[in-house]
Amino acid sequence: MSPLDLTPQLQHWQQLLIGLLQQQDPDADGAHDLTHFHRVWAVARQILPHHPQADALVVLAACYLHDLVNLPKNHPDRAQASRQAAIKASQLLADAGFPADKLAAVVHAIEAHSFSANIPPQSDEARIVQDADRMDALGAIGLARMFYTSGRMGRQLAHPDNPSGDGRVLDDREYALDHIEVKLEKLPSMMQTEAGRAMAAERVARLHAFRQQFIEEWLAR
Structure with missing residues (x-):
């Protein structure tokens, strides 16, 4: 099924939303920059035709x-970030003239997107x-992210002698490669x-x- 076609209304709001983002303080996190938002929307456009009742x-x-x-993932208030983002988004959208009857739906979608928030x-x-957001953690770009x-968090690429994790407890807080089995393959x-599945x-x-x-090359000594 083809991605959702962009109506003039969607095109207008996409450009307006990009402008709103560019007015915010720049985020130094390259895994959550404007290109991330473009990719999330691109995936959503592929899913939307399967749900014609959804509000694009x-x-x-x-x-x-x-x-x-x-x-950051290790921040003590990480689980609250999506709620804080939803509040800020609601204010920005209201000021920009976004349809008032759709604000609550946007707020819930933002709150519920987060893995940490568990909503x-x-x-x-x-x-x-x-x-759509979780999809960006998978594939080639997901690996890069x-x-x-x-x-950025000071973790090692992989366990020096046992990158596959055989017989040890996987720890993605210490070894980046462990994150594939600890979380990503469950998505x-x-x-x-x-x-999405x-x-x-x-x-x-x-x-x-x-x-x-990776494991084969890592152990080829």
Whole structure:
């Protein structure tokens, strides 16, 4: 199924949302920059045709504004970041003239997108946004983001002698490669939409192939 066609209304709001983001304080986190929001929206556009009852404008707004408040993974208030982002997004959208009757739906989609917040999505829009955001943790770009984030947090690439984790407790707080098994390979089963699950399964297969090649090269001494 083809991605959702962009209506003039969606095109208008996409450009307006990009402008709103560019007016915010720049985020030094390259894993959550404007390109991330573009990719999340691109995935959402692929899922939306499978859910014609979903409000595409709500999904668009949540895709672009879900990380307005982005706290590091090891920050003590990490679980509150999506709620803070939702409040900030609601204020920005209201000031920009966003349809008032859609604000609550955007707020919920932003709150529920976060893995850390553990808020179950209650709407099709929230399910689509959550799947689209998590998709960016998978595949080739997901790998790049994984190592980028791990490097910023001072983690090692992999266990020096046992990168596969055989017979030891996996620890992605210490070794970046462990994150594939600890979290990423579980994401397909956690996707909220059927289309999301299919896309995630394809991307996880790429992670597994990379992991095997990485281990072989890591141990070739």
